[in-house]
Every structure is written in structure tokens, then in C-alpha cells.
Amino acid sequence: MSKINSSRQNRIKFGIYLILSVGFISAMAMSLKNKTAITLSSTDDKISLTKADKENSDPSETKKRLEAESKEAFIAAYKVFMHPRCLNCHPAGDVPLQGDDSRLHPQGVKRGMDGKGLFALKCKNCHQDTHIAGEHMPPGHSGWHLPPANLKMVFEGKSPKQLAMHFKDPKFTGFKSLDKMLEHVEKEPLVLNSWTYGTPPPLSHEEFVARVKEWMEKGAAIPDK
Amino acid sequence: MINLKVNGKNYEVDVDPSTPILWVVRDALGLTGTKFGCGAAQCGACLVHLDGDGIRSCISPVSRAIGKEIVTIEGLDEKLSKPLQEAWIQEDVPQCGYCQSGQIMAAAILLRDKPNPTDGDIDDAMTGNICRCGTYQRIRKAIHVAAKLKK
Numbered sequence: 411m412s413k414i415n416s417s418r419q420n421r422i423k424f425g426i427y428l429i430l431s432v433g434f435i436s437a438m439a440m441s442l443k444n445k446t447a448i449t450l451s452s453t454d455d456k457i458s459l460t461k462a463d464k465e466n467s468d469p470s471e472t473k474k475r476l477e478a479e480s481k482e483a484f485i486a487a488y489k490v491f492m493h494p495r496c497l498n499c500h501p502a503g504d505v506p507l508q509g510d511d512s513r514l515h516p517q518g519v520k521r522g523m524d525g526k527g528l529f530a531l532k533c534k535n536c537h538q539d540t541h542i543a544g545e546h547m548p549p550g551h552s553g554w555h556l557p558p559a560n561l562k563m564v565f566e567g568k569s570p571k572q573l574a575m576h577f578k579d580p581k582f583t584g585f586k587s588l589d590k591m592l593e594h595v596e597k598e599p600l601v602l603n604s605w606t607y608g609t610p611p612p613l614s615h616e617e618f619v620a621r622v623k624e625w626m627e628k629g630a631a632i633p634d635k
Numbered sequence: 636m637i638n639l640k641v642n643g644k645n646y647e648v649d650v651d652p653s654t655p656i657l658w659v660v661r662d663a664l665g666l667t668g669t670k671f672g673c674g675a676a677q678c679g680a681c682l683v684h685l686d687g688d689g690i691r692s693c694i695s696p697v698s699r700a701i702g703k704e705i706v707t708i709e710g711l712d713e714k715l716s717k718p719l720q721e722a723w724i725q726e727d728v729p730q731c732g733y734c735q736s737g738q739i740m741a742a743a744i745l746l747r748d749k750p751n752p753t754d755g756d757i758d759d760a761m762t763g764n765i766c767r768c769g770t771y772q773r774i775r776k777a778i779h780v781a782a783k784l785k786k
Contacts, residue, residue, distance in 0.1 A: 530689030
């Protein structure tokens with residue numbers, strides 16, 4: 411009788427071990443799967459993985475797709491960065507650019523240490539709080555300025571690859587993280603002002619922000635050229 | 636009615652707030668030292684000081700000056716106007732003279748901010764003031780003289 415009981419107890423114990431083992435292996439497998447997803451992207455809620463991605467047994471395919479889309483998003487946003495409304499205040503030299511042909515600013519004004527001009531040629535002397543009505547009159551904004559001398563953030567002459575690499579470099583942007591750069595693109599009043607005068611950039615501000623965000627969220631990939 | 640402070644005096648002027656400061660000081664206040672050149676902030680002939688900044692009065696609505704002080708060539712502080720005037724006479728700077736009011740107002744800001752300017756500083760400070768007679772070399776020389784006289 412005791413032998414029969416002992417055998418039954420052993421079978422129960424074995425059953426419990428089996429259940430625990432299966433549970434443990436399943437948990438490990440789930441954990442590994444999640445880790446793979448995190449490697450691919452920052453967070454699942456930020457990136458919309460397609461159904462195919464979720465079912466995809468090859469994570470490298472998803473990674474490739476995200477990288478390609480990230481580059482594509484940057485190329486779209488690049489057209490705005492290099493548009494005269496943005497580029498003119500990110501010149502290679504210390505003289506700002508002007509107009510749709512990005513010519514040198516006629517009065518020969520210069521950046522100055524703080525980016526706000528020099529002596530009697532301060533930006534704000536002509537670029538007032540609002541646009542001045544009339545053709546060839548100076549557009550305005552209360553914070554009109556160039557990037558300062560210690561952080562020139564030159565866009566002029568930069569390829570998509572160079573600009574994307576710059577944007578990921580805090581020494582270029584002065585921003586500690588890409589999130590801060592996105593905030594600048596999204597909320598900086600002087601950036602928003604670029605859509606209020608002259609020939610507007612090729613994307614709306616909303617589309618531009620969406621493309622920059624997409625570039626970042628899909629891995630901030632560096633374009634090939 | 637708009638209350639203005641010009642050259643240390645308070646004025647009440649009956650003009651539209653969008654009237655350029657240039658026409659208020661010239662027509663309403665009779666301060667004709669400030670000149671009309673281009674009307675588009677291109678030449679610098681209309682330069683006046685607004686709370687110390689060298690603004691182009693032809694494109695600045697008078698509403699911009701409310702609560703601030705305008706200084707025209709007539710009211711420039713003697714510490715700056717005297718050495719500049721003497722230097723301008725010594726170097727015989729003006730030819731036709733039309734732009735010289737704006738030139739001197741720009742030079743005054745340079746000397747205030749940089750008492751011993753280099754040629755490069757002078758170029759940076761004066762490049763926005765056009766002179767059809769081409770007196771640029773004499774202007775540069777006179778600014779160096781004024782810097783010495785100011786000491």
C-alpha cells in the first residue's frame with residue numbers, strides 16, 4: 411500500500427516539475443523575444459511594427475525596413491532644412507543669407523558672438539517683432555538671430571549624410587539628446603516663423619515635424635550620401 | 636496721440652502708429668538731420684538710436700518707440716558727437732554730405748561699444764551705411780581720429 415502511494419506521489423512530483431519546466435522555458439522564450447524587439451527599436455509604442463514584422467521570424471528584415479524608412483524620412487526633412495527659409499540663417503560663413511536664391515545679406519551684416527549682429531547692425535534693428543509690409547521689406551520675429559559663434563550649426567553645403575551625422579552630434583546641435591532637437595524643430599518660435607513669410611518650405615510644419623520624428627523613432631539612420 | 640521721448644524731451648504727436656519714425660522726427664518734430672535714403676532699410680541714411688540701438692527709422696513704425704527713447708543726430712551725446720564732429724572736419728570727410736548723419740550715428744555706436752576699433756571693426760560696423768560719393772576711406776580714417784580724440 412505504501413509502495414503504491416509512494417509511486418503515485420512520485421508521478422505527481424514529476425508532473426509538477428514538468429509544468430514548472432514548461433512554464434520556465436516559455437517565460438525565457440518570451441523574454442528573449444521582447445529583447446529582440448527592444449534592440450530593433452526604442453519602444454514598441456513609438457514604432458508601428460507591421461503585422462508581418464510581428465510574425466517575422468527574421469528580425470534583421472524588420473531592422474532593414476526601419477532603417478530604409480528612417481533614411482527616407484530624413485531625405486524628406488532635408489529638403490526643408492536646406493530650403494532658404496531654414497538655410498539662410500545656417501550659413502557656412504558669418505554673413506547670413508537672404509532671399510530664395512540665398513544670396514549674401516546685402517548690408518554685410520555679420521553674426522557676432524551671440525548671433526545677434528554687430529554694433530549698428532544688430533539683426534533686431536531691422537527685423538522687428540513682426541513682418542514689415544511691402545515687397546523686399548525685412549521679415550520679423552521677436553527673437554530674430556543666427557546661431558551663436560560658438561555653435562554655428564552650419565547647414566549650407568552639407569549633404570544629407572553629413573547633416574544627419576551632425577544632428578546626432580551634441581557638439582553640433584548643443585542639444586543633449588535627439589528629443590531636445592525634435593523639441594526645437596517642433597516648438598522653437600523662430601523655426602515656426604519660417605512658414606509665415608516668403609516662399610514656404612516644401613513641407614508644412616506638421617509634415618516636417620512628422621518626418622523628423624519618424625527619422626528619429628526608426629533609428630535615426632544616416633543616409634548613404 | 637502718441638507720447639514720445641526724443642533727444643531727452645517728451646513730445647505728444649498726433650500721427651498714425653504705423654508712421655515711420657523718420658517722418659515723425661522730420662515732419663512732426665522738425666528734426667531734419669535724419670535723412671530719407673531708400674525707404675527700405677538698405678542704405679543707413681535714416682539711422683537713429685532707439686534705446687541705444689541703431690535702428691533704421693524709415694522702416695520702423697513710431698509705435699516701436701513708445702516707452703523708449705529716440706536719439707537723432709541733433710541729440711547725440713557730446714562725449715560721442717564732439718570727437719566725431721572734430722574728426723569729420725579734420726579729415727574733411729563729407730562730399731555731398733547726404734549720408735553723413737547716418738554714418739556718424741553708426742560710428743557713434745561703434746565707438747561706444749569699442750573705444751579702440753580696428754580697421755576690421757570699422758568695416759563690420761559701417762558696411763551697412765552707403766555713401767554714393769565713396770568717402771569710405773576718409774570715414775575710416777576719421778573714426779580712428781575720433782577714437783583718439785575721445786580719450
